[in-house]
Amino acid sequence: MVxxxxxxxxxxxxxxxxxxxxxxxxxxxxxxxCWNWRQLPKYAGLARCGKSCRLRWMNxxxxxxxxxxxxxxxxxxxxxxxxxxxxxxxxxxxxxxxxTDNEVxxxxxxxxxxxxxxxxxxxxxxxxxxxxxxxxxxHLVISSPNPPLxxxxxxxxxxxxxxxxxxxxxxxxxxxxxNKFGSVSDDNSNSNSLFEAYxxxxxxxxxxxxxxxxxxxxxDMWVPEFQFLDDGEILYPFGFCDQLEDFNL
DNA sequence: AATGTTAGCAACCGCCGAAGT
DNA sequence: AACTTCGGCGGTTGCTAACAT
Numbered sequence: 001m002v003x004x005x006x007x008x009x010x011x012x013x014x015x016x017x018x019x020x021x022x023x024x025x026x027x028x029x030x031x032x033x034c035w036n037w038r039q040l041p042k043y044a045g046l047a048r049c050g051k052s053c054r055l056r057w058m059n060x061x062x063x064x065x066x067x068x069x070x071x072x073x074x075x076x077x078x079x080x081x082x083x084x085x086x087x088x089x090x091x092x093x094x095x096x097x098x099x100t101d102n103e104v105x106x107x108x109x110x111x112x113x114x115x116x117x118x119x120x121x122x123x124x125x126x127x128x129x130x131x132x133x134x135x136x137x138x139h140l141v142i143s144s145p146n147p148p149l150x151x152x153x154x155x156x157x158x159x160x161x162x163x164x165x166x167x168x169x170x171x172x173x174x175x176x177x178x179n180k181f182g183s184v185s186d187d188n189s190n191s192n193s194l195f196e197a198y199x200x201x202x203x204x205x206x207x208x209x210x211x212x213x214x215x216x217x218x219x220d221m222w223v224p225e226f227q228f229l230d231d232g233e234i235l236y237p238f239g240f241c242d243q244l245e246d247f248n249l
Numbered sequence: 250a251a252t253g254t255t256a257g258c259a260a261c262c263g264c265c266g267a268a269g270t
Numbered sequence: 271a272a273c274t275t276c277g278g279c280g281g282t283t284g285c286t287a288a289c290a291t
Contacts, residue, residue, distance in 0.1 A: 016259070038276070054277075055260065090279060101279075110257050254290070261283075
């Protein structure tokens with residue numbers, strides 16, 4: 001079987017993303033969604049392979065991606081799930097709202113593994129114990145922790161991570177389940193609040209991100225005035241959500 | 250201050266399974 | 271059934287800032 005290479009070796013950029021590339025990708029995905037990652041860079045005006053765009057969006061640009069220090073609870077969750085699941089980083093990350101598999105993996109390798117090694121009774125590469133995987137369902141039931149955990153299987157499209165404010169996650173069957181981190185914060189001052197407000201108002205944003213009648217018109221697409229801050233945060237413009245609704249997104 | 254080493258993280262690579270043709 | 275395409279995943283690499291000498 002011959003597979004086409006994921007990257008055209010000629011003319012495609014590699015390496016660190018520039019703010020301009022971030023802006024283009026964010027603007028495009030925000031408006032049109034990720035209808036086809038391989039085709040997307042062409043329409044978004046990016047000299048990147050689709051995989052690179054997907055990775056950048058999922059791990060960095062996507063709204064609600066939580067960055068910065070891990071809480072004690074998050075670290076304990078990673079350690080506990082790693083004991084149960086092994087290196088199934090996407091499944092572990094699914095239990096940590098806002099964290100990506102890449103970030104969880106990095107944190108494990110850079111921090112937690114060393115700490116883990118210091119404990120003589122810890123298992124470095126534990127067998128995957130008693131994981132029951134239902135191939136048809138979206139839930140993975142782990143019977144070792146008590147109470148049993150129900151993990152979402154990896155989602156195929158950009159899924160808004162649950163907000164810190166409501167400490168809940170949206171399951172694939174559109175039910176909302178509270179997560180075990182529990183504490184509800186009243187702090188609405190963080191920079192994600194604008195986007196989160198939009199998510200609440202428009203459930204179709206992630207499920208109907210693409211309208212086919214003019215998706216090809218990237219050259220005249222509306223590009224909001226994003227501000228990319230030094231720490232990686234993105235400030236969405238005032239009225240951004242209203243404008244999205246005007247586009248029937 | 251200069252150089253070497255380490256840690257942390259962003260990004261790439263290659264493989265796999267699912268879905269489509 | 272065979273092949274192709276795509277999204278997703280985990281392993282790995284390479285860059286850079288921080289730290290040590």
